[in-house]
Amino acid sequence: MTMDPKVLVALDFNNQADAMAFVDSVDPSQCRLKVGKELFTLLGPEFVRKLVAAGFDVFLDLKFHDIPNTVAKAVAAAAELGVWMVNVHASGGREMMTAAKAALVPYGDKAPLLIGVTVLTSMEAHEMPELGIERKPEEQVLALATLTQECGLDGVVCSAQESKLLKDALGKEFLLVTPGIRPEGSAKGDQKRVVTPAKAMKDGSDYLVIGRPITQSTSPLETLKAINSSIA
Numbered sequence: 001m002t003m004d005p006k007v008l009v010a011l012d013f014n015n016q017a018d019a020m021a022f023v024d025s026v027d028p029s030q031c032r033l034k035v036g037k038e039l040f041t042l043l044g045p046e047f048v049r050k051l052v053a054a055g056f057d058v059f060l061d062l063k064f065h066d067i068p069n070t071v072a073k074a075v076a077a078a079a080e081l082g083v084w085m086v087n088v089h090a091s092g093g094r095e096m097m098t099a100a101k102a103a104l105v106p107y108g109d110k111a112p113l114l115i116g117v118t119v120l121t122s123m124e125a126h127e128m129p130e131l132g133i134e135r136k137p138e139e140q141v142l143a144l145a146t147l148t149q150e151c152g153l154d155g156v157v158c159s160a161q162e163s164k165l166l167k168d169a170l171g172k173e174f175l176l177v178t179p180g181i182r183p184e185g186s187a188k189g190d191q192k193r194v195v196t197p198a199k200a201m202k203d204g205s206d207y208l209v210i211g212r213p214i215t216q217s218t219s220p221l222e223t224l225k226a227i228n229s230s231i232a
């Protein structure tokens with residue numbers, strides 16, 4: 001058990017009862033919780049407030065990607081919910097990220113960590129040219145992470161395959177939040193740029209986002225504990 005849990009469990013459930021069954025089985029020293037598009041669309045801000053009130057650090061993963069004014073207001077609304085971390089797509093650009101950062105200034109040290117999403121972990125090299133991106137994934141990740149840092153954000157979401165590159169280039173204070181984590185032998189599903197928990201931590205990830213390997217496990221709590229031990 002750690003008081004600074006590195007695992008952010010993705011609560012990707014399609015109903016409140018299943019989500020709460022997991023939440024009730026863990027305590028805030030074992031993991032942080034991520035609420036994403038599915039559960040937020042189903043249950044809304046009330047559910048997020050409930051997790052915050054229960055003492056959990058909540059990562060509100062809505063990956064805002066819109067015009068600067070809209071994203072700035074959305075990020076401020078997330079701060080009002082009392083979440084610990086919130087994210088925007090770095091490809092929304094400099095003006096958007098700068099506006100998002102500025103919107104959190106009034107919250108001082110109560111502001112959530114603001115994180116930029118680089119290249120989704122479900123993407124691989126051959127999919128990028130048809131999006132107009134001629135760079136390799138790691139080059140695009142480094143470019144977007146550099147821009148994110150210049151805009152004053154706290155870190156990025158990337159694959160742990162890029163963690164070493166980014167830590168070396170951007171320094172140890174810049175947070176690396178890495179999904180696409182797969183313990184040895186677990187199904188990749190739609191994830192492509194995957195890494196094991198231990199290797200991700202070794203290569204410089206600060207936080208591991210893990211969903212299905214835990215939530216679809218026959219004993220989620222045991223799986224979480226095993227992952228925590230593997231990175232202790």
Ligand SMILES: O=C(O)c1cc(=O)[nH]c(=O)n1[C@@H]1O[C@H](COP(=O)(O)O)[C@@H](O)[C@H]1O
Nearest residue numbers: 010036061120121157179180209210211212
């Ligand atoms: O921002 C994210 O959290 C995210 C970014 C990314 O590039 N890839 C990615 O998988 N995620 C999220 O991380 C979680 C991964 O879940 P699993 O693939 O089930 O472990 C999902 O909730 C995704 O929405």
